[in-house]
Amino acid sequence: MRLSDTAIRSAWPGAKPVKLSDGDGLYLLLMPTGSRLWRLKYRFAGKEKLLALGTYPTVTLKDARDRREEARKKLAAGYDPGEARKAQKRAEKDLATNSFEVVAREWFQLTKGKWEAEYAKLIMHRLERDMFPSLAKRPINEITAVELLTALRRIEKRGAVDTAHRSLQKCGQIFRYAVVTGRADRDPTTDLCEALKPAPKQHYASIKDPKEVGALVRAIRDYQGGFETKCALLVGMLTFVRPGELRKAEWTEFDLVQAEWRIPAARMKMKEQHIVPLSLQAVAVLEKLHAVNSHGRYLFPSVRTSERPMSENTVNAALRRLGYTREEMTGHGFRSTASTLLNELGWPGDAIERQLSHGERDEVRSAYNFAACPYVGK
Numbered sequence: 367m368r369l370s371d372t373a374i375r376s377a378w379p380g381a382k383p384v385k386l387s388d389g390d391g392l393y394l395l396l397m398p399t400g401s402r403l404w405r406l407k408y409r410f411a412g413k414e415k416l417l418a419l420g421t422y423p424t425v426t427l428k429d430a431r432d433r434r435e436e437a438r439k440k441l442a443a444g445y446d447p448g449e450a451r452k453a454q455k456r457a458e459k460d461l462a463t464n465s466f467e468v469v470a471r472e473w474f475q476l477t478k479g480k481w482e483a484e485y486a487k488l489i490m491h492r493l494e495r496d497m498f499p500s501l502a503k504r505p506i507n508e509i510t511a512v513e514l515l516t517a518l519r520r521i522e523k524r525g526a527v528d529t530a531h532r533s534l535q536k537c538g539q540i541f542r543y544a545v546v547t548g549r550a551d552r553d554p555t556t557d558l559c560e561a562l563k564p565a566p567k568q569h570y571a572s573i574k575d576p577k578e579v580g581a582l583v584r585a586i587r588d589y590q591g592g593f594e595t596k597c598a599l600l601v602g603m604l605t606f607v608r609p610g611e612l613r614k615a616e617w618t619e620f621d622l623v624q625a626e627w628r629i630p631a632a633r634m635k636m637k638e639q640h641i642v643p644l645s646l647q648a649v650a651v652l653e654k655l656h657a658v659n660s661h662g663r664y665l666f667p668s669v670r671t672s673e674r675p676m677s678e679n680t681v682n683a684a685l686r687r688l689g690y691t692r693e694e695m696t697g698h699g700f701r702s703t704a705s706t707l708l709n710e711l712g713w714p715g716d717a718i719e720r721q722l723s724h725g726e727r728d729e730v731r732s733a734y735n736f737a738a739c740p741y742v743g744k
Contacts, residue, residue: 369394371427374402392434394422404430406437410446417448464549466509466540467502473543480637484678489536496521496533506541507550511557522563531565534558571692572699574706582695585688594676595684597655598666602681602697604648606704606722608635609697614675615665622656625649640723 369388377386377396384396391407404419419425419433437447470493478486500517501509514537521530537555544550573579586603589596602612611629620627627642634640644652655665662672669676681697701722708718 369427374422374427388427388431388434390434390438392419392430394430404433406434406447408437408441408447410441410448415446415448417451464505464507464544465502466504466506467498469506469544469547469549470497470540473540476543477539492529492533493536496529497537506544509554511554511561514554515558515561518558518562527563528565530562534562570696570698570702571694572702572706573695574703576707579703579707582688582690585690589684589688591684591687592669594655594659594666595680597651598676598681599684600651601648601665602700603703604645604651605642606701607640607642608701608723609678609681611640612697613666613678613680616663617656617660617665618663620644620652620665622649622652634723636723638723642721 369386374386374394377384379396379398379400381398383398386394386396388394393405393407395403395405397403402422404422404425406417406419408415408417417437419430422430425433440447440450474486474490474493478489481489497517501513504513514534518530518534521527521533534555538553541550541553541555545553573582583603586596586599589599598612601615602609605612605627607629611633614633615627615629619629622644625644625646625648627644629640629642631637631639652665659665659667664672664675666676666680668674682692685695685697686692705718705722709715
């Protein structure tokens with residue numbers, strides 16, 4: 367006799383489990399505790415098997431019958447419904463550990479220590495904004511080059527071509543991480559090398575005419591803003607380090623007697639220690655700064671607290687105050703100014719590139735000679 371909801375609700379548990387049959391192998395197991403468990407008995411390859419279908423009333427009588435029919439269809443097609451259930455659970459478990467978002471966040475946690483905090487925050491923001499909406503839940507091994515390109519095209523359409531290229535690069539790193547951890551077979555980003563619009567070349571505004579550089583030097587010397595900001599402008603101009611390396615400079619990195627500034631690898635773009643030889647002019651500026659600001663950690667602290675370095679916008683804001691627009695000069699532009707003028711003066715190109723901390727060096731030499739330059743005394 368087929369079951370009914372009335373019969374199920376009126377059935378009382380006994381001292382032992384009781385089976386209430388609905389036919390075709392489906393029955394409700396009434397436990398002494400009062401639990402009502404749906405079970406399906408079936409045979410596959412000559413063996414009797416049992417499949418759990420849920421608990422009543424969460425799984426209704428109709429639901430249980432529908433699940434019985436689904437199982438019978440699998441049996442008719444030659445599949446074991448119990449094994450199919452296990453395979454589904456494995457797939458769900460794999461998705462929980464192998465989705466694009468899971469792998470990307472795992473890669474990010476392992477990699478972010480190599481970056482500045484601001485840059486790491488930007489990388490995750492781009493992933494969350496541009497890649498996760500369409501790829502987050504996809505198994506990483508199933509993502510195709512076409513899917514990636516679709517997501518990248520959306521970035522292109524809003525005019526952020528450079529961001530599209532950078533996102534492609536980071537996705538490549540994520541996929542290569544998935545490959546080495548056994549969760550993907552290949553990196554599909556290699557198929558997209560020529561698929562995006564060319565990224566526009568970015569040039570930081572800088573002054574390259576020697577006479578105009580002289581005018582800039584005089585303007586900085588006459589700067590009427592904060593003393594530490596004025597010193598930052600002068601040190602940036604005399605050492606042409608990157609803005610982030612400048613504003614986060616710490617007194618422990620300087621040896622004014624030896625006229626050296628040793629920037630630790632953790633703060634360098636190339637992740638190698640960089641030694642900056644200091645000119646007499648740079649040492650003079652630093653000595654004046656040290657006389658009034660030697661008690662803190664940073665040479666150029668924030669105006670709000672000495673526990674943090676100055677804002678990344680301070681130097682550029684000072685240049686604007688001096689009358690230079692963003693199209694004329696930037697803090698990063700000191701590097702371009704130095705490179706251009708030093709090349710024109712005939713300094714060896716490798717010496718200039720070394721001082722700019724560009725490119726990778728021979729691994730054996732770099733282990734002992736971080737930035738020593740034979741041309742410093744020229």
